[in-house]
Amino acid sequence: MRYSQTIFKTLKQAPKEAETVNHKLLVQAGFVRQLMAGVYTYLPLGHRVLNKISQIVREEMDAIGSQEVLMPMLHPAENWKKTGGWDSIDVLFKLQSRTKKDYALSQSHEEVVTPLAKEFINSAKDLPLSIYHIQWKFRDELRSKSGIMRGREFLMKDMYSWHLNQEDFDKYYQKAKEAYLKVFKRLGLVAKVTEASGGSFTEKVSYEFEVLTDSGEANIMYCDKCDYCVNIDDFKKDSCPKCAEGLLRKATAAEVGNVFDLGQKYSKAFDLKVDGVYPIMGCYGIGISRTMGVIVEKFHDAKGIVWPKSISPFAVHLVGLNGLGEEVYKKLTASDVEVLFDDTDKSAGEKFANADLIGIPVRLVVSEKTGDKIEYKERNSDKIEFLDLEEVIRRLN
């Protein structure tokens, strides 16, 4: 992608209303623009990051046998009335058509996926079944905050599964938890599996995937000896119940994912039955857009963002000086390397500052000084090397 032909621009100063790091940097570096409180446009760079995160999530969900679909954002009110959500969920956005029919925006998709699954689950042979999609969610939060970390509209992967009995459910639940840990690991994050209440969703314990960060909203306690972690808004405990010798430490964290045992609540609401038995259902969410915000919170320095390689919008940021770089850009592109090419006539200093701000993991420079070599520098290092094009391509593949 050519810098000069793309609709993003970096700002010398972040907008003054931005206080949270992810808000500041994502706007300043040209990844997002705010439309209103809690609602953002993702510009080409930001959109690419969302797609990268989505793709990793997609691969891991596919790997545990879930099938990807795409369900609507606009829902008929009756589905929500059937489960009681229409009256009990205060964050549900409701709207009315010209003909005075009531609709809801997708706060979540249990109300849509359960009737869908009912059509495909006709016998015990059809179980277990797992379906997921990546779709926008709408929640009428009283107060949006922290940039893209708590929006009223946000991108989420939500998966749903149905099982003949509790044992089978528990097996898949465990598998899903492991898949989640793989996802977060690939995103460069350390997510703690955290015990929490299931809200009004379920009376059972649910698990949240929490990433330690001051900009998060969750208050957790984690054990310094084992992997035990609990949401202290939900529970009151003072010693580690898992390993006994560990001390519980307080921390703030951001919830990037969660898994729930929904029991038979939705199966019953929509009369989804197999041989007279209501299947056990689970739901599993990952906040794609929030995770993007959390990654910026975790990976930045005084100069800008430092994207993990796995979700960087581009593999390399090619800086052309003295009008050079065109040939290298074409060759890299032909070798399937994702390149952001700064082909503008801005000063060298401004180009470098932009490269640091945008945070692509590898910066390449082609100038009079580099001759027939290419300068190679990683965003999180000061080491500068001069390499042949072949060596550059080899490193990037």
Add this chain to the structure above:
RNA sequence: CGGGGUGUAAUUCAUCGGUAGAAUGCUCGGUUCGGGACCGAGAUGUAGAGAGUUCAAUUCUCUCCACCCCGACCA
């Protein structure tokens, strides 16, 4: 929804009871080109909205709106 803060150009800000300013950005021309370089020229505004006071309001008063922060909320 309670409390606090802020609304003037794309961004950051100044100004002031007498009808709009700077820096950055943008456009054009030129010099540059290794850390936001320089010279010259130019375009850019319903001063958040409405009402009131006044000869005159961006400025004072009131109401509303928007955004940010704290809290509540976040099945």
